[in-house]
Amino acid sequence: MSAQLSAQEIRIVLIGKTGVGKSATGNSILGRDHFHKAASSKSVTKQCSVATTVFDGKTIKVLDTPGWCDTELSEAELTQAIVKCIDMSYPGPHVFLFILAIGNRFTNEEKQTVQQIQEIFGEGATRYTLILFTKGDALEDTTFEDYLRGATADLKALIDKCGGRCHVFNNKDRNYLQVSKLLKKIQDMVQDNGGGCYTNTTYQLLEQYKKREAKLQQKAEATRKEMKAREPEFQRLIKLIELEQQCQSLRETQLHEQLTKQNHMIVTMLEHMQTERNERRQEVERTQKALSGQAAEHQKLMELERQKQREEQLKHQQYMENEEIKRKNEESQHRQRTEKEWQRLEKEKQEMSKRYEKTILQLEQQKQMRDTEMLELLKEKMRKTKTCIIS
Secondary structure, eight states: OEEEOOTTEEEEEEEOOTTSSHHHHHHHHHTSOOSOOOSSSSOOOOSOEEEEEEETTEEEEEEEOOOTTOTTSOHHHHHHHHHHHHHHTTTOOSEEEEEEETTSOOOHHHHHHHHHHHHHHOGGGGGGEEEEEEOGGGGTTSOHHHHHHTSOHHHHHHHHHTTTOEEEOOTTSOOHHHHHHHHHHHHHHHHHTTSEEEOOHHHHHHHHHHHHHHHHHHHHHHHHHHHHHHHHHHHHHHHHHHHHHHHHHHHHHHHHHHHHHHHHHHHHHHHHHHHHHHHHHHHHHHHHTTTGGGHHHHHHHHHHHHHHHHHHHHHHHHHHHHHHHHHHHHHHHHHHHHHHHHHHHHHHHHHHHHHHHHHHHHHHHHHHHHHHHHHHHHHHHHGGGOSOOOO
């Protein structure tokens, strides 16, 4: 099964046991040292790693994997690594580059690796497998064709199973030409397979999850962009509210000053009126003796004056109280409006934030479900590969 993809990208998965030169091969293809390698049989690559380069206008994506029969990795660790390999090579590899080393015998470990590839990726994976022999310098005067003619029956059977596709590589001589020849052979194989990458039920399952995750990611991104787009509006409204608060505070200060000034004027006026009354009273008292007959009338006038003064004072007091009540009511209403607006803004921001967090949580749950299902699927497939037999 193949999926038609852009011819501008080639995805290469490096597979082989520890020590055959997978990482060195990856570095040769990349043209730089990216994958860690060591001159020993101890596994250096413990988990999948990916890197890209551009070669003749094409993006080359190289995926290095741990040794599939590495005794240092538990079955759970190996399964996790394969899940990561599938995820990194999505929507599917164009080639499984099965690495063997010239001079090394074809071992049961490598037979088991081939069996695992078939079980995990399907029988069709062999049509997308190219056998790459490293340590080409070890051939010395022997031709590669002569070396293959002298190979064991098991190795010849593997080469036949992979359609005779094999290539020799010398990682000590990193040059453009040998990489170009390898990529040309890979592209020819891709064309023979219909021009697309390899896929199977495992990749198709991953694709379903990827599509759901992409929708959730788009939803989360849309919410994030909305939050970002609305932020200037939120800030503008907040500044308007703060400005309104400042204006209200200024109005209250001005009103207080105005009332204080009016109160001072009224008090001064009342004091002046009191002074005039006192002066009139003193004048009246001076003339009382001469006008004793008018004493009762004078007493009545004085009482009326005092009553009028009390009424004016009461009226002024009532006015001041009413103004203070009015000011407090306006202040309370403004405070309520401001608080309501704040609450509305906060609620809106919280709702957007909750939507974003909910989507991110759903995305994480989807990824966990995907990983769990992929792990279970691969565990089941790997249980079938306990024997080291090429079917």
